[in-house]
Amino acid sequence: MTAHQTDGQVTGQRDSGVLVIDKPQGVTSHDVVAAARHALHMKRVGHAGTLDPMATGVLVVGFGHATRLLNYIVGADKTYEATIRLGQATDTDDAEGTIIPLAEQIALSGTAQSGTALSGTALPGTAMSSDPSTSDGESAHISGDIPSGAITPELIRRTITERFTGEIMQVPNAFSAIKINGQRAYDLAREGKTVQLKARPVTISEFTVTDIRTATASAVPAADSVSAEPPVPSDAGETAETVPVIDVDVTVTCSSGTYIRALARDLGIALGVGGHLTYLRRTRVGSFSADSDSVVHAHAESRTFTNRDGETITRNRAALDLPDGVDVRSRALTMIQSAERTMPCAVISDEQARELRFGRLIAWPTSLPRDLDAAAAHTADELIAVITPFRGGRAKPAVVFPAG
Template identity: 55%
Template structure:
């Protein structure tokens, strides 16, 4: 039985938000709920609090598109710090002392070995060959225990924070490109995961460092760009590259620049910033919490949103249908279209100054129309509705 049409009581669409550092993806969803005064909001793919960049947020009927967008390929830019490890594989974790995993393989596939001083002898050529040989194409990846993956209904990071053993299985992912953009060698203070890279062993003049650091340690910072399949953890790539080189590694910076066809450079991207609030809780403890604040709200925020037609065109395959087809879909009937994957069916809108009988495709507004349903193949030459949307009264 086809899904029942959903009421069109609120506007629907997608927003691309440039997430700031220091807040969660859920914080951005809460900000959109407040900014649009609507409860039906979700996002397509979590970004860690440390990460910045493209977060696709859907509201209204467009939330039904998010499951399809989650599966899109993604592009990231990151900085990997080689020479140390953390519990979370990024700068938000705690430093781990000692050797890398017992099964780590030193050097690249052609036999280069890492010198006893760990980083001595590691060259950009060695790193690039290791990436090409072992971290490009289809690979098996074990996510970090501090991840959003659910184990028996609980998030892995919640279990890990409670001190419970978390064992995640390797998952197949595909790394389309993994490019080294820059390599910098130097030193950083021994106590901070995000300390600055300097060229001398002398302690940093940074007062935060000078108050606690007693030594400087050698590290290598790599700026990289990765295009990958859905489900890839860039933190795990940094960790695994460090393990393969025998020196350890973690991320100090992560920015998602693209989710499928949605890019952080798009003209309609919504920016946001972080505001901190300090208060005393019931236990008498002083607590500081961050919250995400959108730089646009209300009608201004809606002006940045993609319409439902523009949203489906960016999210998945589409097919233009007739008004009669739309009625049939909304009654759960099949329509005579030969498709091979989930597809959005919509009735295109024409510009007002064109006669309704004019077949000139240039008269069709690519961002307007009536999205009737998401359909899938029923049999050859027939499509059935999977998700049905109520008619848009504005069309």
């Protein structure tokens, strides 16, 4: 995964920094970057890791020379709050998709072909229904049956502990931004083409269940079924238009590149009933947290315009929530503050700073361990460079930041 950046004119480090924006639901990460660009009156703005439109939470946005830190921030571990709905599968593995039979979710997941442990075989004590038709020949709405009492809270927790914590192999979602021969996987999937992504290693350091609720859900969800808050169980009993489901609230801390939608999908497959996300919020990216005092909140607002073909189009855009007269830069972390939250840092002398800015080697700072992949070097008031170890106990500049 790489950071997304847009070039533009920047005058110096005083016009550079990092914003922690609380992304609202219903807009893309690019929409949030556009809102920041508008507020900053600057083109050189980027973000460190995409959030899906349905997701909310921490989006780290860099501007000016701080965009060069984004590729280091994007590799940080992340924490999410999510709700997994067991008993229904969708083609996108979240609530924005179309409900599909469990067998189709297994096929889309590629787990059977990938050689991973998830082959679609139900665990002992669970039942799996992959039959796409009901007894009367109509399409089945529920992805997998949930026999009464078969999937207990204990079974859910045990399955998570035994199969979805630590280092695991994960097949990314077919509807993802991963490129296949130059094309995004989600573009191929929307065209109805077969998308086969390879399993990749990810690390799940925390997968905690915070609540489990039985509920009923619409057999065919409405377009606005995605929730900005964890779903509240319905008191209504099961009807011809509803199906029984189990909603599982979780907190997940994971390595960069982990798909929470894929965790929901694979847990549902492992339990033999299908699963998808109905709620997702990112609360932390590395040391950048949603509860920070400097967080910039945002909201989605509708915008109507006429395109070049004369068609009237209505879509959402992001807008930053700032009091009148408040410059968004007042909420930004400085270059040094951003580096300190991203990697180990060392204070260097003015002479060493000049050497680094000329691309020359300096002695590796004694305050830093020698086994680091990268570290930041700064003077009292300026970020100078990102340095990497070089032979002979020296440091070479990997990224150099201009003065000013």
